[in-house]
Amino acid sequence: MNREDNELITRIGPGSAAGAVLRQYWQPAALVDELDGPRPVRPVTLLGESLVLFRDEQGRYGLVDRRCSHRGADLCYGRLENGGLRCPFHGWLFDVDGHCLEQPAEPEGSTLHERIRHRAYPCVERGGIIFAYLGEGEPPAFPDFDCFRAPDSHTFAFKGQWDCNWLQALEIGIDPAHASYLHRFFEDEDPRDSYGKQFRASAADTAIPLTQVLRDYARPEIRTEPTGYGLRIVTTRRLPQEQTHYRITNLVFPNAIAIPMSGDMTITQWHVPIDDTHCFWYSIFTSFDAPVDRAKMRAQRLERHTLPDYRPTAGRDNDWGYSPDEQATQTYTGMGMDINVHDQWAVESQGAIQDRTIEHLGRTDVAIIANRRLLRAAIQAAQQSAALPFRTPLAAPDSGPVAVDAIGGSELGEACWRALDAQRRDGAPWWAGVRA
Ligand code: FES
Numbered sequence: 001m002n003r004e005d006n007e008l009i010t011r012i013g014p015g016s017a018a019g020a021v022l023r024q025y026w027q028p029a030a031l032v033d034e035l036d037g038p039r040p041v042r043p044v045t046l047l048g049e050s051l052v053l054f055r056d057e058q059g060r061y062g063l064v065d066r067r068c069s070h071r072g073a074d075l076c077y078g079r080l081e082n083g084g085l086r087c088p089f090h091g092w093l094f095d096v097d098g099h100c101l102e103q104p105a106e107p108e109g110s111t112l113h114e115r116i117r118h119r120a121y122p123c124v125e126r127g128g129i130i131f132a133y134l135g136e137g138e139p140p141a142f143p144d145f146d147c148f149r150a151p152d153s154h155t156f157a158f159k160g161q162w163d164c165n166w167l168q169a170l171e172i173g174i175d176p177a178h179a180s181y182l183h184r185f186f187e188d189e190d191p192r193d194s195y196g197k198q199f200r201a202s203a204a205d206t207a208i209p210l211t212q213v214l215r216d217y218a219r220p221e222i223r224t225e226p227t228g229y230g231l232r233i234v235t236t237r238r239l240p241q242e243q244t245h246y247r248i249t250n251l252v253f254p255n256a257i258a259i260p261m262s263g264d265m266t267i268t269q270w271h272v273p274i275d276d277t278h279c280f281w282y283s284i285f286t287s288f289d290a291p292v293d294r295a296k297m298r299a300q301r302l303e304r305h306t307l308p309d310y311r312p313t314a315g316r317d318n319d320w321g322y323s324p325d326e327q328a329t330q331t332y333t334g335m336g337m338d339i340n341v342h343d344q345w346a347v348e349s350q351g352a353i354q355d356r357t358i359e360h361l362g363r364t365d366v367a368i369i370a371n372r373r374l375l376r377a378a379i380q381a382a383q384q385s386a387a388l389p390f391r392t393p394l395a396a397p398d399s400g401p402v403a404v405d406a407i408g409g410s411e412l413g414e415a416c417w418r419a420l421d422a423q424r425r426d427g428a429p430w431w432a433g434v435r436a
């Protein structure tokens with residue numbers, strides 16, 4: 001890839017080509033949890049724009065320009081009152097739609113406020129996340145994924161910051177080969193201790209820990225299939241006795257993935273640019289079985305993140321916790337048992353924006369190649385003001401998207417993972433209503 005193309009597909013600020021694409025889809029702006037407390041006002045930097053998110057007295061969300069339209073003071077320090085957010089400098093009051101409701105220092109009868117339109121973006125709350133639409137024109141219909149169909153009791157949302165460009169963060173999620181190496185554990189944990197953790201449960205409904213499948217069958221076949229939301233990524237590993245392991249993961253264009261976490265949970269994860277060189281991952285964990293133990297899942301993740309910024313405690317400053325002893329005896333990375341840290345090291349160590357002019361892609365990078373093709377086609381469409389793909393809702397269950405680990409006879413192919421997905425859906429307490 002040449003330098004210009006790398007810039008084209010990675011930079012996301014206002015006016016950028018890839019930024020114009022990302023702005024045409026709903027993007028996570030904050031966790032609902034971040035607005036807990038007596039004063040629901042938070043600074044948000046999203047796609048290189050400095051914004052402030054607030055919830056007004058009627059419970060409506062506003063995501064507006066952080067600089068006051070009057071003379072640019074910081075609205076994060078605003079007063080939440082009288083139907084909006086009021087700038088403490090001269091009292092201008094803005095509502096969630098960007099209307100300027102009051103300018104109390106202007107002369108009685110002044111109509112200046114009617115001509116002010118403060119920048120504001122529509123927001124919706126779904127699955128524990130506040131999503132915003134930063135694009136031109138009408139937002140697309142909100143997607144109907146499993147993580148949004150399942151009730152609150154069966155989902156849990158969390159996020160974390162990575163210090164790198166969003167695209168390399170996304171690309172690790174559509175790279176099924178790395179799990180056999182980066183996330184290799186030399187010993188398998190008891191799968192019964194796996195709650196809330198990825199890759200630790202048993203593979204499909206066998207007694208084999210998934211960590212063992214990944215470790216012992218480390219040369220997967222990977223192919224992609226076009227879908228109505230992006231790409232389905234089918235990864236097969238041939239096991240002994242004519243058995244095959246299928247791992248079904250997905251690219252949800254333009255910047256999300258949907259993957260299995262364990263037998264009964266999936267992860268839908270967005271990689272959202274803060275600016276060109278920082279991003280947040282936002283995940284919704286969705287249970288097809290029992291209600292989610294939110295307190296436990298949040299506590300597990302807060303052990304390794306600091307609030308209010310959701311920064312990981314591991315990072316470049318402390319070598320991501322690297323220990324050569326551990327690397328020799330316990331894990332492939334030497335960076336502990338949390339696979340999130342492994343992923344974080346992989347993408348942050350690629351540099352602030354991965355230099356794709358020096359990479360060499362192989363067969364295992366098929367999904368990365370396919371996604372870059374989709375992204376470049378979408379950039380071209382956006383530049384020509386043509387319609388962008390994947391903005392139309394799909395029918396269930398393909399809109400799930402289906403994300404499973406399954407084991408079956410080699411002759412079964414797609415029927416194997418389809419059957420496991422159907423079985424899991426039929427067992428999900430919230431699925432009957434969707435199907436009807
Ligand atoms: S700068 Fe905000 S009201 Fe004057």
Ligand SMILES: [Fe+2]
Binds near residue numbers: 172179
């Ligand atoms: Fe990973």
